[in-house]
Amino acid sequence: MSAESxxxxxxxxxxxxxxxxxxxxxxxxxxxxxxxxxEMQSLLARIYSEDPDVILIDLENPSRDVLEAMFQxxxxxxRPIAMFVDQSDSASIQASVDAGVSAYIVDGLxxxxxxxxxxxxxxxxxxxxxxxxxxDRTKSALEERKVIDRAKGILMKVKGLTEDEAYVLLRSTAMxxxxxxxxxxxxILTASELLK
Amino acid sequence: xxxxxxxxxxxxxxxxxxxxxVDKGFATAEGLDVTLTREVSWSNVRDxxxxxxxxxxxxxxxxxxxxxxxxxxxxxxxxxxxxLGLNGNAITISPALHAAIMGxxxxxxxxxxxxxxxxxxxxAARRKAGAEPLTFGMTFPFSTHNYQxxxxxxxxxxxxxxxxxLVVLPPPYMVDSLANGHVDAFCVGAPWNSVAVDLGVxxxxxxxxxxxxxxxxxxxxVRQSWSDKNPEVLAALIRAASRAxxxxxxxxxxxxxxxxxxxxxxxGVDAQVILRTLDGRLKISxxxxxxxxxxxxxxxxxxxxxxxxxxxxxxxAQMVRWGQTAMRxxxxxxxxxxxxxxxxxxxxxxxxxxxxxxxxxxxxAGPAFTPDDIAGHxxxxxxxxxxP
Numbered sequence: 001m002s003a004e005s006x007x008x009x010x011x012x013x014x015x016x017x018x019x020x021x022x023x024x025x026x027x028x029x030x031x032x033x034x035x036x037x038x039e040m041q042s043l044l045a046r047i048y049s050e051d052p053d054v055i056l057i058d059l060e061n062p063s064r065d066v067l068e069a070m071f072q073x074x075x076x077x078x079r080p081i082a083m084f085v086d087q088s089d090s091a092s093i094q095a096s097v098d099a100g101v102s103a104y105i106v107d108g109l110x111x112x113x114x115x116x117x118x119x120x121x122x123x124x125x126x127x128x129x130x131x132x133x134x135x136d137r138t139k140s141a142l143e144e145r146k147v148i149d150r151a152k153g154i155l156m157k158v159k160g161l162t163e164d165e166a167y168v169l170l171r172s173t174a175m176x177x178x179x180x181x182x183x184x185x186x187x188i189l190t191a192s193e194l195l196k
Numbered sequence: 197x198x199x200x201x202x203x204x205x206x207x208x209x210x211x212x213x214x215x216x217x218v219d220k221g222f223a224t225a226e227g228l229d230v231t232l233t234r235e236v237s238w239s240n241v242r243d244x245x246x247x248x249x250x251x252x253x254x255x256x257x258x259x260x261x262x263x264x265x266x267x268x269x270x271x272x273x274x275x276x277x278x279x280l281g282l283n284g285n286a287i288t289i290s291p292a293l294h295a296a297i298m299g300x301x302x303x304x305x306x307x308x309x310x311x312x313x314x315x316x317x318x319x320a321a322r323r324k325a326g327a328e329p330l331t332f333g334m335t336f337p338f339s340t341h342n343y344q345x346x347x348x349x350x351x352x353x354x355x356x357x358x359x360x361x362l363v364v365l366p367p368p369y370m371v372d373s374l375a376n377g378h379v380d381a382f383c384v385g386a387p388w389n390s391v392a393v394d395l396g397v398x399x400x401x402x403x404x405x406x407x408x409x410x411x412x413x414x415x416x417x418v419r420q421s422w423s424d425k426n427p428e429v430l431a432a433l434i435r436a437a438s439r440a441x442x443x444x445x446x447x448x449x450x451x452x453x454x455x456x457x458x459x460x461x462x463x464g465v466d467a468q469v470i471l472r473t474l475d476g477r478l479k480i481s482x483x484x485x486x487x488x489x490x491x492x493x494x495x496x497x498x499x500x501x502x503x504x505x506x507x508x509x510x511x512x513a514q515m516v517r518w519g520q521t522a523m524r525x526x527x528x529x530x531x532x533x534x535x536x537x538x539x540x541x542x543x544x545x546x547x548x549x550x551x552x553x554x555x556x557x558x559x560x561a562g563p564a565f566t567p568d569d570i571a572g573h574x575x576x577x578x579x580x581x582x583x584p
Contacts, residue, residue, distance in 0.1 A: 040369070041373075041376075041378060042378070044363070059236075059237075059240050060236060061236070061237070062236040062237050062366030062368060062369065063237075063366060063369075064236075064237040064239040064240065065237045065238050065239055065335065065336050065364055065366055066363075066364045066365065066366070067239075068238075068239050068268065068336065068337055068364065069336075069337050069363070069364040090247065093243075093247055094247050097243055097244060097247055097249065098249075102239070102243070
């Protein structure tokens, strides 16, 4: 795709990582004219000066309402902009809301040209949330590991157990109480704080 | 058996009937298992209601009408069977603009016509001096805030499209924008006006009840199709919200209500600020001056909860006046049918009566409003984008 025919895309997102993931995807797909705006002050002025064909914004961003003002005929707008809604394609609207992204396009840009951009956007946003979930899970697993290690330490000291015995005790208690090992470990830490 | 319901809201004091209905168990008592979702933009609330991610929502009354008419977005017919609040907004101005307006005041500054005329002289002086036009913030193109600001300034001879800049700002950004000079004034709901005054960056110039005696502000909105399919669930939701509104309106309960609303998962600002709003007793300037009004925000009292189609007609008339849509009799009818006193009455089990007299709106300028002759009504106003 030549630079001339590639639509100019503005990404409005306060998350630099997600914006980078999206920008990379768009460039790989041949959309070379991509601009990221992370500063929400005077957002409209920035958008007017960039004069994009497509604006992508994440749904966690309160400034979405600012973009809605662009629907209104205003002297400040050079080209009318509308939200991308294809009444015949409600699945794609739902997919974009669920992924957490919304697209605004300049009136007149053909549906066939916006569809691949939106699809890519949805898949990158979904990939980002998956990444975020994994990161959160890893973080909490690490936290749990630390709690279990400290609980084992307490059991070894108080009951004179080996590390393996302490772990077995934790695990069997968890099974008996139908709780997670992490939860049992946490209650040992809490109890030992109280008994200090 | 309980019915699960997903309801979206924006953290503002006029979401209180929904929040209290859930938090105090009034919804559960009606057999509803409500999950409240706090949203960051009206666009999100509208879209999630439209596609069915929300069963019901706290929504700007004009957005419910715009959605039903397909203005600015997809056309999804909405039913509004319960007013969550009347009034509740205020116009707050920066200390510099406050000084400028007070310097030009000729009459009682509590009179909105007097302040609007003073604003007109400030605007003229700025133009003569080659200064940038003043910028006013409001919350959404289809919002009461937009129409209230326009109605007020136009009465004094200020053209909101030609003489000043009107910009959309998310409510949580209003106060910062006023503090850093990005806007000179704004019109927004509670608690943001009080937050600006407390921080010393703004003066409350008017309660919107100075401009309109009764202004439908936020509604409980559902999709028309959902309402048709779930009449009993909707009636239960209306009753739960009504019980919550009655709870909030008891002065003895307001402190408890304010503390619930202040929780971070709901509105997340200081309970005292919310209490001032519910009591209609607001600090209006950084020096501590207090103003009381029994009309600041009405949640349920004086028949406020019962939708009045004449108010939907007034909002439609503003869309026409400011060029958001053309005047069409069928569109007026559609707009009025968004407000559903019949559903309200059915849920409450009694024929209701709205609390207004001859004029459902009570605007400070122009002739009394009647839905029967919107063209004639609008012709009385000099400034507007509407061409008959």
